[in-house]
Amino acid sequence: MRARPALTPRRLWLWLAAGAVFAVGAAVLALFLGMPELDLGTALSDASSWQYAALHKLQLPRISQGLVVGATLAASGAALQGLLRNPLADPFILGVSGGAALGSAAVTLVGFGTALVAPLGGFLGAMGALLVVTALATEAGRIAPLRMLLIGVVFNALAGAGLMVLQALADPGAVQLTLMRLMGSVGADPSEPLLLPILTVASGVGLVAMLLSARGLNLLALGDDTARSLGVSPDRLRLVLFVVISVAVGATVAVTGLIGFVGLIVPHAVRLVVGPDHRLVLPLSALVGAGFVVVADASVSALAPALGTELPVGVVTALVGGPLFLALLRHRPTRVAE
Amino acid sequence: MSVGLAARGVVFAYPGGRPVLDGVDLEVAPGRVTALLGPNGAGKSTLFRVLAGLLAPSAGRVTLGGRALGVIPARERARQLALVLDPPALSFAWTAFELVLMGRAPHLSGGRFESADDRAHALRSLEAVDAAHLADRVYPTLSAGERQRVLIARALCQDTPVVLMDEPTSHLDPAHALRLAGLLRELAGQGRAVACVLHDLALAARTADEVVLLSGQRVFAAGPPRAVLTSDNLRAVYGVTARWVDGDPAALVVDGLAPAGPARQ
Numbered sequence: 001m002r003a004r005p006a007l008t009p010r011r012l013w014l015w016l017a018a019g020a021v022f023a024v025g026a027a028v029l030a031l032f033l034g035m036p037e038l039d040l041g042t043a044l045s046d047a048s049s050w051q052y053a054a055l056h057k058l059q060l061p062r063i064s065q066g067l068v069v070g071a072t073l074a075a076s077g078a079a080l081q082g083l084l085r086n087p088l089a090d091p092f093i094l095g096v097s098g099g100a101a102l103g104s105a106a107v108t109l110v111g112f113g114t115a116l117v118a119p120l121g122g123f124l125g126a127m128g129a130l131l132v133v134t135a136l137a138t139e140a141g142r143i144a145p146l147r148m149l150l151i152g153v154v155f156n157a158l159a160g161a162g163l164m165v166l167q168a169l170a171d172p173g174a175v176q177l178t179l180m181r182l183m184g185s186v187g188a189d190p191s192e193p194l195l196l197p198i199l200t201v202a203s204g205v206g207l208v209a210m211l212l213s214a215r216g217l218n219l220l221a222l223g224d225d226t227a228r229s230l231g232v233s234p235d236r237l238r239l240v241l242f243v244v245i246s247v248a249v250g251a252t253v254a255v256t257g258l259i260g261f262v263g264l265i266v267p268h269a270v271r272l273v274v275g276p277d278h279r280l281v282l283p284l285s286a287l288v289g290a291g292f293v294v295v296a297d298a299s300v301s302a303l304a305p306a307l308g309t310e311l312p313v314g315v316v317t318a319l320v321g322g323p324l325f326l327a328l329l330r331h332r333p334t335r336v337a338e
Numbered sequence: 339m340s341v342g343l344a345a346r347g348v349v350f351a352y353p354g355g356r357p358v359l360d361g362v363d364l365e366v367a368p369g370r371v372t373a374l375l376g377p378n379g380a381g382k383s384t385l386f387r388v389l390a391g392l393l394a395p396s397a398g399r400v401t402l403g404g405r406a407l408g409v410i411p412a413r414e415r416a417r418q419l420a421l422v423l424d425p426p427a428l429s430f431a432w433t434a435f436e437l438v439l440m441g442r443a444p445h446l447s448g449g450r451f452e453s454a455d456d457r458a459h460a461l462r463s464l465e466a467v468d469a470a471h472l473a474d475r476v477y478p479t480l481s482a483g484e485r486q487r488v489l490i491a492r493a494l495c496q497d498t499p500v501v502l503m504d505e506p507t508s509h510l511d512p513a514h515a516l517r518l519a520g521l522l523r524e525l526a527g528q529g530r531a532v533a534c535v536l537h538d539l540a541l542a543a544r545t546a547d548e549v550v551l552l553s554g555q556r557v558f559a560a561g562p563p564r565a566v567l568t569s570d571n572l573r574a575v576y577g578v579t580a581r582w583v584d585g586d587p588a589a590l591v592v593d594g595l596a597p598a599g600p601a602r603q
Contacts, residue, residue, distance in 0.1 A: 231416035
């Protein structure tokens, strides 16, 4: 009997069932927390009631979007951490989200007219950020983890500046809409009903590709050379995951804006409980991340009456994740610096 | 299990640089332990990486079981050739057992999980390097020597006919180094082809069937230890004085620096 039981299909499915219960429970909780005055009986039975409309047009799309976004960000964080062998990697911290925000805002504002191109711009921005940050952080064929984090910070600042330039130049009405979206809110935009399906497909493709890469990510922990000797191509794995993470994160940011630290907090918590095997960490992070974002989002709507305004959900995730990031950075400086 | 590894006329140069290997021939034969020796900068590590398929030779060829190494599909190669490299730093809390179990990956098709047999194999591999008690320890908490043994166990768990190790004793205490020597003999006894880059001449002398002594980017001498590790050769290559002491087994003693230093070619 091992201290940590070996990962068997049975153990995997048990954990995933627990994760699914958590995500569904979080969605149900969010339904009530987000709109306490909703009477579910009426909302489900009476199609002419305002309750029915509120459930179908507001709450369900918002919760679905929260689930997809949380799953994508958490799984992308876990995959990036494994890929870069850096426990502090996260789409937000590495500037991938910043690149996606700039890319999606640029294509929206530069006048393609429709918000539907935003995910494409997000993908291009995310991919560009990932390539630039990785290239600059690579020294003699190795990625220097701390340097990569620093470059990510600088890249985020540059993306922020880029957004301000766009804001100054573009049409005020469009700017207002785009910036609202980038603030990090999972509320679905009723004028663009196609965004949620686009986001779901992009995230779904990304999640499947990440899950298929799980064993390769495990072997990569041993170093590129040993991974190669075990039949994995680290370069191909990196390329595939960079592309699918950019697609998924690009679409996520384009639709819901900057929701930071989910990719950091969730995989970290999951690993503490189940160990580092990506075959379990990736899908379980997706489920836990889905639940986490939905609850965080419901809590901002629950707080809205007291605050007089609704905070962006990204504020909540940053308030939880920022301190945790600092604690991690302080806790294991040597291991990260390696 | 009679798969061997061979290099013929291997030349390797980094882009724009002069050759680091200049026409190397060698054979890592099944059932034999081959030691790759040579002073710092002789090209041992580069030769190791070329033999391992991590670097493609600029000229010449490396064959595994008679087939060019470069054309063998990665997974198939992983079932034939295992590597022990310098212990890496790990960022996540893998246990020694979980890392050793990764050696089974090339044998698992599709999304299959490791079976009870695979887990038993991993435990036996840890036992072979006297590390069964480390199974549940988290890798970052292990000492350098313990890490090295765990990674050797990982290669054993891969269960390949050819095993290449790069300085496998660099972090080991004398008892574990001698145990490793015994393990290398055992692997060869099972018909495997075993090759190690070694710095410890005495260990190579008592363990290896074949010694390949590199110097100046070339093979200076190759053959059985007593024929290759002669005092003349060691003076010429390393600039040290050494002598053999008869016994069972005969031992090589390096006893000092040669007055004139190594001969420079």
